[in-house]
Amino acid sequence: MNSAIVWLRNALGLSQQDFAVRLGVAINTVARWETGRTPDLLALAKLERFASENGQPAHANVFQALIDSQVGDLLMTTRNARIAAGRIKKAMDGISKIIAEHPELIQKFGPVLGDLNVALNRMWEIDTPKGLEK
Numbered sequence: 001m002n003s004a005i006v007w008l009r010n011a012l013g014l015s016q017q018d019f020a021v022r023l024g025v026a027i028n029t030v031a032r033w034e035t036g037r038t039p040d041l042l043a044l045a046k047l048e049r050f051a052s053e054n055g056q057p058a059h060a061n062v063f064q065a066l067i068d069s070q071v072g073d074l075l076m077t078t079r080n081a082r083i084a085a086g087r088i089k090k091a092m093d094g095i096s097k098i099i100a101e102h103p104e105l106i107q108k109f110g111p112v113l114g115d116l117n118v119a120l121n122r123m124w125e126i127d128t129p130k131g132l133e134k
Helices: 002-011 016-023 027-034 041-053 057-101 103-127
Strands: none
Touching: 002 027, 002 041, 002 057, 016 027, 016 041, 041 057, 057 103
């Protein structure tokens, strides 16, 4: 990833400062990207568009592939979170049913329900894009 950014910047003959200014980011951001920090999806989209607009289609394709990869990872995480949330919900329903039929078991299974509820809320956090939180 970082080599793709250096490659683009060098292909355009830009210093880190000039590259940062043209992208609308801080020079520290460019330095972090070039030393191993992966840009987020928004930054990758900026890089892809910047490469396209500056006649660098090969670079644009690299950034688009990285975008596709990150989106795929997010979709898989979301899918896995939904599957896990479904399983947790089923477990909670089953335990609630047992407690309804045998109230004396509330002491034994109440804490388990609490733990499952916490896990279910964590699944919600994973599954919910920023800005759409509860």
